[in-house]
Amino acid sequence: MQFKHAPAAVSAVFDDPNLVSAAGLVPMLRLARSAGLDELARERLSVPTDKGANAGAKVMALVAGMLAGADSIDDMNLLRHGGMGRLFDRTYAPSTLGSFLREFRFGHVRQLDAVASRVFANLAVDAPLLRAGDGERVMVDLDDTIIEVHGYQKQGAGFGYSGVRGLNALLATASTTSSAPVILAQRLRQGKTGSPKGAARIVGDALATLRRTRAATGARPLLRADSAFYGHATVGTAIKAGADVSVTVRMDPAVKAAIATIPDDAWEMIEYTDAIRDETTGQLISKAEVAEVPFTAFRSRKKAEQVAGRLVVRRIPDLNPRQVEQPTLFDVYRHHAFFTTTAKEVMDTVAADKTHRGHAIIEQVHADLKAGPLAHLPSGVFTANSAWLVIAVIAFNLTRAAGLVADRAGRLARATTATIRRTLIHVPARLARSARRITLHLPEAWPWQTAFDRLFTATHAPPPTVTT
Structure with missing residues (x-):
């Protein structure tokens, strides 16, 4: 691509009051309103009146800013340009939104949190967020x-298990084979907090939200987690809530003793890194093998309070054993075990x-949020940052729902927030007003015009007729 004109023939002037850079906020906020976001926030939030007046409108403004790409309070200024005031009411100044938080x-x-849970359940009615x-x-x-x-003025910041100064965000997501992950529950914690602290409460909240979505498929949901969450509080909460668990275990003496009882002929090859299939026999050739043994967790x-289940163990050859003085007489393996009640x-x-290894999908959600609203935690006040996290989760689930409504069978149904923002939200438009109606003049030949039209039509459909 090259310029058609000489540099001197092109100029830039910021002088059009009828232009908006993110016309996709119109259907997105319609979707949020149909999910009851403003009404729920207005009814449930009891923030002090002097700064918390119009809580529903302020939460909507914060969500709109995040949908448009804001990752700090100052970025909320993007709601106050061009014709935004003609499209939306109460486009608050960043200072007002910061004082509110x-x-x-x-x-x-x-x-x-309760608002976010109910908004998610309402979104699931309009869009199949968890198809199963x-x-x-x-x-x-x-x-x-x-x-x-960065800095020393962030309340709760500290050095946790990663050695990085920060705050700890705990998330619970849900997904199926045909649905991208959505967020059921969230909690911001101090940076030095251990991973399992408060995890049982999050698990209870997440499974309660899942039940509220009426996404029942006749099968028990499966909670997957790593070894940091292998504890009776978390596992017991999940089982009481009607879920099965698949949790990595620590290599304590009880686990090592159980692994030692697995016979040599019980190991089965699996598809893993560098696995190949013999073209002649069709047999899988892999260095990784799995086996299992009955196991009772929390026997102390x-x-x-003891939980019966299975200990599934994966082993791979240890190519760098500690015994470096002389070669080992027998193969040395590294073991990875997890406990499951299925x-x-x-x-x-x-x-x-294979199902347990799918737990890594939650890392995609972490990366998505950190590429957007969680690139920064904007306030020095811990509770303000906690509220920021919850609002970021609401915005994340809204983009998932919008992608499904706009392109249920296409790639937008599983797209990241950045892709939804680029294709459906950051659409420039010129406003034209006639006969008390506003028309959005959008770019000709927009590559995602069909998806945008589908989302716009769905969110601006007339209410269903009521028969009496």
């Missing part, structure tokens, strides 16, 4: 991540291992 206390954050076939499980993944911060606790009739050993 700083009024939050822990109870207000929990109120906002008959008998298919919904996978609930639990993991935390460190959001790096009283009988009623019955073998439902999921055999190989399938259980």
Whole structure:
């Protein structure tokens, strides 16, 4: 691509009051309103009146800014350009929105959690956020991540397990084989907080939200997590809520003793890194193998709190054993084990291992959020940042729903937030007003015009007729 004109023949002037750079906010905020975001925030948030007045409109403004790409309070200024004031009411100044967030206390954050849960359930009515076939499980993944911060004025910042100064965000996501992950529950914690702290509460909230979506498929949801969450509180909460678990275990003496009882002929090859299939026999040739053994978790606790299940073990050759003085007489393996309560009739050993490895999908959600609203935590006040995280989750789930409405069978249904923003939200438009109606004049030959039209039509459809 090259310029058609000489540099001197092109000029730039910021002088058009009828232009907007993100016309896609119109259907996006319609979608948020149909999910009840403004009404729920107005009814449930009890932020002090002087700074918390019009809480519903302020939460909507914060969500709109994040949808348009804001990752700080100052970025909320992008809601106040060109013809935005003609399209939207109450486009608040960044200072107003910052003051609103700083009024939050822990109870207000929990109120906002309830709003996010109910908005998600309402979105699931309009868009199949968790599509699942008959008998298919919904996978609930639990993991935390460190959001790096700089300076010494961030409340709660500290050095956690990663060695990075930051705050700890714990997320619970849900996904199926045909649905991209969505976020069910979230919590911001101090940077030095251990991963399992408060995890049981998050698991309970996430499974309650999942039940509220009425996404039941006849199969128990499966909670997947790494070894940091292998504890009775988290596992017990999931089981009481009607879910199965698949949690990595630590190599303690009980686990090592169980692995030692696995016979040599019980190991089965699996598809793994560098695995190949013999062209003649069709047999899989792999260095990775799996086997399983019955296992009872938390045997040190009283009988009623012990959990029976299976210990599934994957082993690969240890190519760098500690014994470097002389070669070993026998093969040395590294073992990776996880505990699951799924019955073998439902999921055999190989399938259980492959399903457990799918837990890594939650890292995509962490990366998506850190490429957007969580690139920064904007306030020095911990509870303000906690509210910012919840609002970021609401915006994330809105983009998932918008992608499904716009392009259910295409790539936008599983697209990242950045892709939805580029294709459906950052669409420039010129406003024209006639007969009390506003027309958005959008770019000709926009590559995603069909998807945008589908989203716009769905969010601006007239209400259903009521028969009496």
